[in-house]
Amino acid sequence: MPQKTAHYRTLFISDLHLGTRGCQHELIVDFLKHNDADTIFLVGDIIDGWKLKSGWYWPQGHNDVVQKLLRKVRKGARMVYIPGNHDEFAREYVGMTFGGVEVMRTAVHVTADGRRFLVTHGDDFDIVVRNVRWLAYLGDWAYTTAIAANTMFNIVRRRLGFPYWSFSAWAKLKVKNAVNFIGDFEEVVSQDAVKHAVDGVICGHIHHATMRDINGVTYVNTGDFVESCSFVAEHRDGRLEVMRWLTLGGAATAAPEAEGDLALGEEAAQVAA
Secondary structure, three states: OOOOOEEEEEEEEOOOOEOOOOOOHHHHHHHHHHEEEEEEEEOOOOEOHHHHHHOOOOOHHHHHHHHHHHHHHHOOOEEEEOOOOOOHHHHHHOOOEEOOEEEOOOEEEEOOOOOEEEEOOOHHHOHHHHHOHHHHHHHHHHHHHHHHHHHHHHHHHHHOOOOOOOHHHHHHHHOHHHHHHHHHHHHHHHHHHHHOOOOEEEEOOOOOOEEEEEOOEEEEEOOOOOOOOEEEEEOOOOOEEEEEOOOOOOOOEEOOOOOOOOOOOOOOOOOEO
């Protein structure tokens, strides 16, 4: 029996990393097929310009993702593209509109219940990306290696009949320095929200989906569509929910809030604010 299409007020997705072998293009296309929204925010790192510079990789499946996104615009959805550090080339076009897609550096989104959220990719708050670019590239190489291992790991799992499980996300959350970095990043982002006089921040960048209150600021991270296949949805009443899409043709499930560990195989629990 065909699955019905879910329709939200707003969808926030980030870190698709089109142009890399780790991109989950089949899951992204399936997600876009079964989910619609009045407004869709693309919160950065949609295209991985870093990888494309070092070697071209763009299979038909990545074209399919772009076509699905543009089709939603043609059908009436508003689409806002906020470039990240991996697709920073698109920041040269901030303020312009291409094919109905608005390119912005940041945006302020007002939910149905009146809350104001700063929407930004998040790399501006990453001291390594801002100040030590060579180290950021080194980290990106290490991350790519981990994703390659993750891909092979899940090929074996799939052949054995097991569902997708992100080994790379699990490993990252077990490394003390990575956990500390995530915590520091969340604190800095939340502090910036106070400066912008908003109720919260919606960002991506660190591939760690979660939603929590930090000193009165609602911090929301969309996660990614490489490891956790996560996104953020705003319901008609303004309620925000972190969700994941881990099976083809499968309904979205709410993501566990505790550590934002979307890939650890725990029973999904609702995360809403």
